[in-house]
Amino acid sequence: MSSxxxxxxxxxxxxxxxxxxxxxVTITAQAGTITAVLGANGAGKTTLLRVIDGSLxxxxxxxxxxxxxxxxxxxxxxxxxxVAHVPEGQGVITELTVAENLQLGLLLRPRSERxxxxxxxxxxxxxxxxRRFKAAGTLSGGERQMLVIARALxxxxxxxxxxxxxxxxxxxxxxxxLDLIGRLKAETGLTIILVEQNARSAxxxxxxxxxxxxxxVVATAPAGQLAADEALRRHYLGF
Amino acid sequence: xxxxxxxxxxxxxxxxxxxxxxxxxxLIWRGTRVLNYSQGAMAMLTSFVAxxxxxxxxxxxxxxxxxxxxxxxxxxxxxxLVTRQVTNKPPLNAVIVTIGLLIGIEGLAxxxxxxxxxxxxxxxxxxxxxxxxxxxxxxxxxxxxxxxxLIAAGLLAVVFQYTSIGLQLRATAFNTPVARLLGxxxxxxxTLGWALAGxxxxxxxxxxxPSTLLSPNSMDTIFVLGFTAAVIGGLESPGGAIVGxxxxxxxxxxxxxxxxxxxxxxxxxxALLLVLMLRPTGLFSSAxxxxx
Numbered sequence: 001m002s003s004x005x006x007x008x009x010x011x012x013x014x015x016x017x018x019x020x021x022x023x024x025v026t027i028t029a030q031a032g033t034i035t036a037v038l039g040a041n042g043a044g045k046t047t048l049l050r051v052i053d054g055s056l057x058x059x060x061x062x063x064x065x066x067x068x069x070x071x072x073x074x075x076x077x078x079x080x081x082x083v084a085h086v087p088e089g090q091g092v093i094t095e096l097t098v099a100e101n102l103q104l105g106l107l108l109r110p111r112s113e114r115x116x117x118x119x120x121x122x123x124x125x126x127x128x129x130x131r132r133f134k135a136a137g138t139l140s141g142g143e144r145q146m147l148v149i150a151r152a153l154x155x156x157x158x159x160x161x162x163x164x165x166x167x168x169x170x171x172x173x174x175x176x177x178l179d180l181i182g183r184l185k186a187e188t189g190l191t192i193i194l195v196e197q198n199a200r201s202a203x204x205x206x207x208x209x210x211x212x213x214x215x216x217v218v219a220t221a222p223a224g225q226l227a228a229d230e231a232l233r234r235h236y237l238g239f
Numbered sequence: 240x241x242x243x244x245x246x247x248x249x250x251x252x253x254x255x256x257x258x259x260x261x262x263x264x265x266l267i268w269r270g271t272r273v274l275n276y277s278q279g280a281m282a283m284l285t286s287f288v289a290x291x292x293x294x295x296x297x298x299x300x301x302x303x304x305x306x307x308x309x310x311x312x313x314x315x316x317x318x319x320l321v322t323r324q325v326t327n328k329p330p331l332n333a334v335i336v337t338i339g340l341l342i343g344i345e346g347l348a349x350x351x352x353x354x355x356x357x358x359x360x361x362x363x364x365x366x367x368x369x370x371x372x373x374x375x376x377x378x379x380x381x382x383x384x385x386x387x388x389l390i391a392a393g394l395l396a397v398v399f400q401y402t403s404i405g406l407q408l409r410a411t412a413f414n415t416p417v418a419r420l421l422g423x424x425x426x427x428x429x430t431l432g433w434a435l436a437g438x439x440x441x442x443x444x445x446x447x448x449p450s451t452l453l454s455p456n457s458m459d460t461i462f463v464l465g466f467t468a469a470v471i472g473g474l475e476s477p478g479g480a481i482v483g484x485x486x487x488x489x490x491x492x493x494x495x496x497x498x499x500x501x502x503x504x505x506x507x508x509x510a511l512l513l514v515l516m517l518r519p520t521g522l523f524s525s526a527x528x529x530x531x
Contacts, residue, residue, distance in 0.1 A: 096410065
């Protein structure tokens, strides 16, 4: 696995046409930590990830990955710089097999590393090994989530962006997915930015919590501290 | 029986040419959701390039390779300079642009090469083959057509299925945003898709021009039949393009052979309407799923 990196979002503003969505957002995701980005629908969480991954150009601000400014780069270049994004709704390429989805992720690695990396992925995600030749569209929701996380790991990222990985999953599977994310951080030291509506569960595995509201940051604190702040939780996070 | 065999073999030969055009249309549709109305015109242009090479060198195979290479270039340049500008715009923009390309390319060919029909060389004898005293109704050139299209389709299938470039082309076609997020150079893949479609169109042009004669408009009917074959097979299905071409070729061959050449275009239109009414996604494309 690549060395983890610190990702800094500095004073980023962005929107869609004339509609501003993010206003001067500043977040620092320290190397090897999980930063949970929380907030209600429409707060700008997904937009933030789209700005980081290059899909959306910010109107102002910078994105720094260990000294390199990513702002304005194309998504394929941001991916090659070491930022892997698992988008909301999974992004499984259903027409390809499980193995082909993983091979796509491995293309960013040197050819000599791919076989060993694939074997490692099948070891970590045995359910994918069992279904490697099946069309990805035949997988269950939880299996698809495993596949897209595995595919993102296959790219050998330094930063992993996860957008609502629990969306649409059964509660038991949600626990499995969040547990996997926690183990990934512990085992690989990956820097993870986790966007979640399930704030309670996200804060349980995160190191830092950032709360967005109407495109701006309203709170940044260690996850435990945020989880203990009853007034903030009730006002912005709904629990 | 001999007549039936003759019409069947002729239909297969013609059908594979329609299949080559259909395959080029499917390649572009799957990758960009653009229906390239200028595909026939591009094939015509590369055939004229081949004719010029053949005139100057006296060698058919130099001309053949020249046509294929110019098909790659014409397809790639068209994507880079023209159709990329209308990607992610309303669909009608792409329709207008590719029809504009059709008119422009045919006009350019008229200026450069003249409007008269020109004969086109064949690499093999146009004499019919026979087994003993039984005439088969096909020529060595018909066999060349079949072999060339099947090799091209086979090579494409191998590239798409077994190479990393093919995987990236498929990923770009199936889910462009996700492909980008995985580091796929989507722009390059789109250009490559159009270039390969240009190569297939050039191949179709080389194979059909000996029988249609070559002029700026000579590929218009072939394009319509290739489009019909793509619709029959399903615009999403490369295999369907081949089968659609064969079905159309054989049906039209029977119609022309038993009923007269006047009804061939009518049968082609009827085939298109029938498929659109009964199975609009084509024989080999799956119907879109709907959440209930």
